[in-house]
Amino acid sequence: MSARVLAGPPVAAALLADAAARASRLPTPPNLVIVRVGDDPASASYVRGKSRKAGEVGLRSTVHALPETTSQAQLLALIDTLNRDDDVNGILVQLPLPPQIAEAAVLHAIDPRKDVDGFHPLNVGELWAGRPALTPCTPAGIMYLLEHYGIPVAGARAVIVGRSHLVGRPLAALLLNADATVTVAHSRTRDLGAVTREADILIAAAGRPDLITPEMVKPGATVIDVGINRVLNAEGKGHLVGDVHPDVAAVAGALTLVPGGVGPMTVAQLLANTVRAAELQHAAYSDSAQTDAAPTDAVQTDLGVAGELVR
Numbered sequence: 001m002s003a004r005v006l007a008g009p010p011v012a013a014a015l016l017a018d019a020a021a022r023a024s025r026l027p028t029p030p031n032l033v034i035v036r037v038g039d040d041p042a043s044a045s046y047v048r049g050k051s052r053k054a055g056e057v058g059l060r061s062t063v064h065a066l067p068e069t070t071s072q073a074q075l076l077a078l079i080d081t082l083n084r085d086d087d088v089n090g091i092l093v094q095l096p097l098p099p100q101i102a103e104a105a106v107l108h109a110i111d112p113r114k115d116v117d118g119f120h121p122l123n124v125g126e127l128w129a130g131r132p133a134l135t136p137c138t139p140a141g142i143m144y145l146l147e148h149y150g151i152p153v154a155g156a157r158a159v160i161v162g163r164s165h166l167v168g169r170p171l172a173a174l175l176l177n178a179d180a181t182v183t184v185a186h187s188r189t190r191d192l193g194a195v196t197r198e199a200d201i202l203i204a205a206a207g208r209p210d211l212i213t214p215e216m217v218k219p220g221a222t223v224i225d226v227g228i229n230r231v232l233n234a235e236g237k238g239h240l241v242g243d244v245h246p247d248v249a250a251v252a253g254a255l256t257l258v259p260g261g262v263g264p265m266t267v268a269q270l271l272a273n274t275v276r277a278a279e280l281q282h283a284a285y286s287d288s289a290q291t292d293a294a295p296t297d298a299v300q301t302d303l304g305v306a307g308e309l310v311r
């Protein structure tokens, strides 16, 4: 292997340390509520990981594990309760959801200020407008990883393979906001190899094992593997592989591995987002408390601004 390995765990640890320091400066530890529906073992394992890490960095967390038969109305009722609870700073609904529940209806119901996944349309819109507040965790984690390892993004040609709402689309916005020239390729892209060979930064997020082969990569490129594919080996034993063929390491300049690359960044970024949500909520609360304490000043300021406009 000639490529430099961009390891996720030490970078995730740095992001978590920063989140822990920021959390300790808040009046109360940020509180994350995670909702999981059904019995998917992978989802259960991710949720356990999120909750455990939250505790390690001094955050509070609660997990609501709802049965597979939960109706959309029941889930929306729980989200409504959590939205109204001032002691809840972040709400996350683990995906995927069972078929009787419409994902969009649920994600749209979460208060955008508590939307630590960054999936609410308001947060998506802010991201595309270049004013991100709460950004989806995997894409934000990838940006942090690139920055940490000093991979230049401004001016780079970035190609993302995959157009999911979880990764491809928000990552395109983040890379664009960081001044990369961005192409999003997908299952209908013609001559995928010709497109991917253009990339200085190639991100594989298609969910297809070994999709990216060495001849599809420009020599020296940075390759980020977001695939999480569980496959069986010859002995029938399950293991995890990414979307990038291992031989790509001979061509790429730098690359992430699966496991041990982007995955740990997702969880670290979630907790950083939870702290960010709590910081924004406390700042908004302090502002409104100040306004309540000095109503005359507030009114005068407002009138002053209006007066300027009229004149």
Ligand SMILES: Nc1nc2c(c(=O)[nH]1)N[C@@H](CN(C=O)c1ccc(C(=O)N[C@@H](CCC(=O)O)C(=O)O)cc1)CN2
Binding pocket: 046, 092, 093, 094, 095, 096, 117, 137, 138, 166, 228, 240, 258, 259, 260, 261, 262, 263, 264, 265, 266, 267
């Ligand atoms: N509401 C959300 N649902 C889902 C998200 C999400 O960001 N928000 N992302 C994925 C799953 N996911 C977190 O939820 C996740 C995936 C992978 C990892 C990770 O650390 N992977 C490790 C390997 C772990 C293993 O061996 O199984 C790695 O890549 O090194 C963390 C979180 C879908 N749902």
